[in-house]
Amino acid sequence: xxxxWWPLILELAVELEIAGIPYTFxxxxxxxxxxxxxxxxxxxxxxxxxxxxxxxxxxxxPDSAGPIVKNPDWAKFTFSRRxxxxxxxxxxxxxxxxxxxxxLIDKDGQKLWSKSLWFFKRTCDPQDARISIIRGFLQRxxxxxxxxNANAWNxxxxxxxxxxxxxxxxxxxxxxxxxxxxxxxxxRYLKDVKGQKVANLLGSHGSKAVALALLGAKVTVIxxxxxxxxxxxxxxxxxxxxxRYIVSDVLTVPSAEFTSDYDLVxxxxxxxxxxxDLDPLAKVVSGLLRSGGRLVLQDFHPVSTKxxxxxxxxxxxxxxxxxxxxxxxxxxxxxxxxxxxxxxxxRVQLRKWTLGEIVTSIASAGLFIRILEEEPNHKIDDIGIxxxxxxxxxKL
Numbered sequence: 001x002x003x004x005w006w007p008l009i010l011e012l013a014v015e016l017e018i019a020g021i022p023y024t025f026x027x028x029x030x031x032x033x034x035x036x037x038x039x040x041x042x043x044x045x046x047x048x049x050x051x052x053x054x055x056x057x058x059x060x061x062p063d064s065a066g067p068i069v070k071n072p073d074w075a076k077f078t079f080s081r082r083x084x085x086x087x088x089x090x091x092x093x094x095x096x097x098x099x100x101x102x103x104l105i106d107k108d109g110q111k112l113w114s115k116s117l118w119f120f121k122r123t124c125d126p127q128d129a130r131i132s133i134i135r136g137f138l139q140r141x142x143x144x145x146x147x148x149n150a151n152a153w154n155x156x157x158x159x160x161x162x163x164x165x166x167x168x169x170x171x172x173x174x175x176x177x178x179x180x181x182x183x184x185x186x187x188r189y190l191k192d193v194k195g196q197k198v199a200n201l202l203g204s205h206g207s208k209a210v211a212l213a214l215l216g217a218k219v220t221v222i223x224x225x226x227x228x229x230x231x232x233x234x235x236x237x238x239x240x241x242x243x244r245y246i247v248s249d250v251l252t253v254p255s256a257e258f259t260s261d262y263d264l265v266x267x268x269x270x271x272x273x274x275x276x277d278l279d280p281l282a283k284v285v286s287g288l289l290r291s292g293g294r295l296v297l298q299d300f301h302p303v304s305t306k307x308x309x310x311x312x313x314x315x316x317x318x319x320x321x322x323x324x325x326x327x328x329x330x331x332x333x334x335x336x337x338x339x340x341x342x343x344x345x346x347r348v349q350l351r352k353w354t355l356g357e358i359v360t361s362i363a364s365a366g367l368f369i370r371i372l373e374e375e376p377n378h379k380i381d382d383i384g385i386x387x388x389x390x391x392x393x394x395k396l
Contacts, residue, residue: 005032006107008084009044013112022049022096022115023084029334030115033105036137040129043078043085049097050075050090060088100322116324118209118357138277145326146249148349149274153225161205161231168231172238182211186268189296189371189392193217194265197314199288201250202271206232212266213241222245222253242292251280258287265289267297270390272358273350274307276326282365289395297393299358301374301386305351308385326351338343355389367393 009025009032016023025033027045048056053075057065063086064080071177076089096102101119105112117134124131175182183190186208194216200209203221205228213219213236221232221243229245236243245252267284275281285295307319326349362371370392377387 004082005041005044008081008086009033009112010107010110012044012046012086015059016046016048016056019055020054024099025094025112026103027115028130030317031117031120033107033112033114034117034329035136036133039340042283043087045089047089047096049092050092050094053088053090056088060086063232074326077263101136101324103323103325114333118324135277135279139280142276142280145274145276145349146251149232150224150249152348154162154227156227157205157225158227158231161228165205165207168234169238171207172210172235175207175235176194176214176239179214180213182189182207183356184264185388186298186390189390190264190266197261198232198264198266199257199262201267201276202266203232203245203255203266204228206235206245208266208268209243210239210241213243214239217264219370220246220257222246222248222250224249226326250284251275253284260287261290262288263290263293265293267295267296267298271300272299273352274348275349278353278358278361279364282361282367285362286365286367286395289367291395293395295393295395296372296390297358297362298388298390302352302354303386304377306354321354324351324389344360359391362391362393366396369393369396 009029013023013025014231024030024047025045026047028041028256029043029045029349032041055320057077060077060079061082065077065081068075070076072092074089074091076087078087080086081084090119101115101116101122103116105114117138120130120134147159161171166174180187190212196217197303198209198212198217198219200206200212200221201223203209203223204225206221209219209232221229223229223232223245224247226247229247232243234246246257249252265288267285272278272281289295302321306321306323307317328349359369359372371390372392373390374386375388375390377383377385
């Protein structure tokens with residue numbers, strides 16, 4: 001049946017675009033457009049701009065459009081094409097083009113507007129069958145993205161960290177001099193870590209983990225990159241501390257790690273955007289922590305990553321804070337690689353989150369939010385713009 005639905009969906013989108021009528025594929029049609037098998041679609045369902053509803057009716061009148069049905073909130077009409085049913089609907093006084101849950105989907109080079117999957121996750125009852133279908137789809141998509149991102153993170157980061165921090169023997173000497181300084185940005189949220197069992201998720205080159213170990217913590221790093229593990233392991237050896245490094249996708253970490261006895265889970269700077277669904281990550285954190293254990297999460301503030309698109313005195317707010325699409329960009333360590341050619345950079349795919357989405361996912365996993373602080377940018381030209389945020393949560 002898919003071969004019948006797709007041509008119809010594509011041609012309806014073209015006709016609405018040509019007519020200048022903003023639209024969004026929604027209901028089960030949205031799931032189908034996203035590529036979800038088993039969406040259960042039995043008709044094409046499209047919502048359009050309410051004040052252009054009459055224009056849409058005139059556009060599809062030649063298809064023997066049925067009578068308009070109205071209630072106080074919406075109006076709709078139905079018709080069929082090549083034996084396939086179609087419903088066109090509008091919601092009064094709602095602007096389709098500014099819908100935060102409206103995303104652009106690429107289908108064989110043609111752009112289609114659709115409701116995002118996060119719309120369903122936020123608005124559907126948890127028992128709705130579509131939620132389970134979406135979770136399965138996101139899990140498979142996450143696995144695909146993890147392979148792409150892991151491939152990028154396993155090409156040259158060891159040399160990049162040497163360029164950035166020096167050989168492990170030199171970097172270790174610097175950390176040993178003052179391990180607390182290495183933890184400066186999150187240090188006041190960590191308290192006394194001596195004797196604590198700590199998980200550093202996506203701990204990268206291990207500098208924070210080694211600093212924690214020097215302060216007496218028992219640290220395990222979980223990260224997908226074998227090259228990161230190589231640098232971190234050598235760093236720990238030169239610093240004279242023990243460090244467990246598990247090379248694994250965080251979401252497929254060995255079940256033996258879920259002992260629920262970690263005192264602290266640390267995630268910092270450039271972590272969350274590797275996940276297209278934060279709920280599974282929050283469940284991993286919850287599964288690691290003991291009752292009363294803490295998550296300390298520090299990451300770049302969404303205002304800076306999603307809205308501000310320029311630096312210096314003339315800031316421009318041209319981003320979309322609610323955009324849920326994936327962004328393709330250079331892997332973080334690229335700028336530290338020798339002979340860096342931006343055209344030959346390793347590429348990763350990222351999903352940037354709003355602060356509300358982050359807090360909601362963590363709280364939904366049974367973690368009590370104790371602290372949420374937003375830190376300002378200290379550069380003179382960036383005064384007034386938040387740079388990072390720090391969230392501290394406790395497992396109940």
